[in-house]
Amino acid sequence: MLRATAPVTFMSKIKIQVLGSGCPTCQSLYDKVSEISQEIDQNLKVDYITDVQKIIELGLMSSPVLVINDKVISAGRLPDDEEIKNNILENLK
Numbered sequence: 001m002l003r004a005t006a007p008v009t010f011m012s013k014i015k016i017q018v019l020g021s022g023c024p025t026c027q028s029l030y031d032k033v034s035e036i037s038q039e040i041d042q043n044l045k046v047d048y049i050t051d052v053q054k055i056i057e058l059g060l061m062s063s064p065v066l067v068i069n070d071k072v073i074s075a076g077r078l079p080d081d082e083e084i085k086n087n088i089l090e091n092l093k
Contacts, residue, residue: 014044014091020064022050029064029078036084044088 018033020026030048037044055063062076066084068091073079079087 014088015067015069016044016046016088017049017067018046018064019049019051019055019058019067021052023063025078026050026064029066032078032081033066033084033088036081037088040085040088040092 016033016037018026018030020029030046034046037046052063055061055065058065058067058072060072060075064078065075066073066079066087068087073087074083
């Protein structure tokens with residue numbers, strides 16, 4: 001007899017942030033990261049930080065910035081979907 005199983009949820013703590021000035025490119029990265037995060041696990045949360053001072057504190061001068069678990073993944077560009085997904089999954093382990 002086959003039993004239905006619930007969707008997989010990751011119990012790992014993960015901190016996902018998109019930092020940007022609020023420009024269309026920054027918003028686009030936030031939207032992409034949010035969508036991919038939800039496909040992986042509906043409990044994942046993505047923070048969108050528009051405080052430019054936070055970007056400067058990271059020692060960066062360009063946006064958007066993708067940060068996972070306090071590690072800069074990308075800055076000044078839009079990573080492709082596969083790169084975003086792989087980085088999220090890698091940090092869930």
